[in-house]
Amino acid sequence: MNLLQVDEAVRHFPLKGRAGAVHAVDGVSLTVRRGETLGLVGETGCGKSTLARLICRLDDLTGGRIVFDGRDITRLSRRELAPIRRDVQMIFQDPYGSLNPRRRVGSIIGDPFAIHRIADGRDRRRRVKELMELVGLNPEHYNRFPAEFSGGQRQRIGVARALALRPKLLVCDEPVSALDVSIQAQVINLLDELQDLLGLTYVFISHDLSVVRHVSDRVAVMYLGRIVEVAPAPELYARPRHPYTAALLSAAPVADPDLADRRQRILLSGDVPSPVDPPKGCRFHPRCPKAQDRCALEEPHLVSRDADPESHATACHFPVDSTSELVAA
Incomplete structure (x- = not known):
C-alpha cells in the first residue's frame, strides 16, 4: 500500500527582474510504499532537495499534487497541515546549520512537543x-549546546527531533553527506535500526550511490527536474537502462580494486543544461552517447520497456542493454 503518491509535481521559481523561471521540479511522479526506503539520486542541482521540500509541504507546488496516507495535501492551509506535520518529518543535510547554536539540545529536541502542545514540564523532559x-546520545547531556557535540552527534540530535512525534514518513535530505565516512556508517545503521523498531518509511536523498544502494529498497534517478529511471535497488545497480544512470554508476567508487580496474568509465560530454531553459524532448539528449533525432523532438515517458519487469521504468527512447555500448559510443 502506498503511503505517499506524487503526481506530476512541478515547482518553478520565477526569475527576479526578467522573464522566465527556474524549472527545479518539472513533472515528477513517484510512489513510496509503506515501510520501504525509496532512494533518490542525481547530480547537484537536479531538484532533489526541492522535491523533498514539496513532499514535506515546506514549499508550495506550482502544479501537480501530493497525496499522503490517502489524503490530498497539495492545497491545505497552514492550519490544516498541522496534523500532517506530525506524520511527515525531515532530517536536514547540515547538522551544523539545522540546529540553533544558542539553544540547548533538550530544548531543540523538545520543540515538537511544545509546538503541538503534547507535553510540557517534567513529561517533556522525560520524553526528550x-x-x-x-x-544513542547520553541523556545527561540534555542541557548542553550543539557546539559541544561532534558532527555525527549533531545529526543524531536532528534525528531525535524528527522522531519526537513518531512520524510515519521521514524525508532524509542528504543526512550523511557532511559527515566523515566512519560516522556516515553509524548514522546509516541508526536509521536502519529505527526503521525496523518504529516501522518508519523513508525517502532517502543522496548523490552518493554507494550509500543509496545500502539503504534503499527502490531507487529513483533524477536529472534536471525529472525522474529518468526507477527500479528495485538490486535491479537498477545490476542492469541500469537509462544512459544517465549507467554513467552515474560507472563513476561510483567501489571497494574492490580489481573490479575498479576492470570497470569501464562512461564520460559524458558537455555540462548540465540550465534549468532556466531546459532542452526540448529528452533533457539528457545533448549529453547522451546514444541520442538520435527523435530524442531532440519527443519527450520520453517513464514506462517499463518490453525486456524489463513492470517495477523497472525508464524515460528513454533507446535504453541501454549494457554499458559497453555507451563506452563504444
Missing part, C-alpha cells in the same frame, strides 16, 4: 531524554 537514548 528517552529520544536521546533512542538515538
Whole structure:
C-alpha cells in the first residue's frame, strides 16, 4: 500500500527582474510504499532537495499534487497541515546549520512537543531524554549546546527531533553527506535500526550511490527536474537502462580494486543544461552517447520497456542493454 503518491509535481521559481523561471521540479511522479526506503539520486542541482521540500509541504507546488496516507495535501492551509506535520518529518543535510547554536539540545529536541502542545514540564523532559537514548546520545547531556557535540552527534540530535512525534514518513535530505565516512556508517545503521523498531518509511536523498544502494529498497534517478529511471535497488545497480544512470554508476567508487580496474568509465560530454531553459524532448539528449533525432523532438515517458519487469521504468527512447555500448559510443 502506498503511503505517499506524487503526481506530476512541478515547482518553478520565477526569475527576479526578467522573464522566465527556474524549472527545479518539472513533472515528477513517484510512489513510496509503506515501510520501504525509496532512494533518490542525481547530480547537484537536479531538484532533489526541492522535491523533498514539496513532499514535506515546506514549499508550495506550482502544479501537480501530493497525496499522503490517502489524503490530498497539495492545497491545505497552514492550519490544516498541522496534523500532517506530525506524520511527515525531515532530517536536514547540515547538522551544523539545522540546529540553533544558542539553544540547548533538550530544548531543540523538545520543540515538537511544545509546538503541538503534547507535553510540557517534567513529561517533556522525560520524553526528550528517552529520544536521546533512542538515538544513542547520553541523556545527561540534555542541557548542553550543539557546539559541544561532534558532527555525527549533531545529526543524531536532528534525528531525535524528527522522531519526537513518531512520524510515519521521514524525508532524509542528504543526512550523511557532511559527515566523515566512519560516522556516515553509524548514522546509516541508526536509521536502519529505527526503521525496523518504529516501522518508519523513508525517502532517502543522496548523490552518493554507494550509500543509496545500502539503504534503499527502490531507487529513483533524477536529472534536471525529472525522474529518468526507477527500479528495485538490486535491479537498477545490476542492469541500469537509462544512459544517465549507467554513467552515474560507472563513476561510483567501489571497494574492490580489481573490479575498479576492470570497470569501464562512461564520460559524458558537455555540462548540465540550465534549468532556466531546459532542452526540448529528452533533457539528457545533448549529453547522451546514444541520442538520435527523435530524442531532440519527443519527450520520453517513464514506462517499463518490453525486456524489463513492470517495477523497472525508464524515460528513454533507446535504453541501454549494457554499458559497453555507451563506452563504444
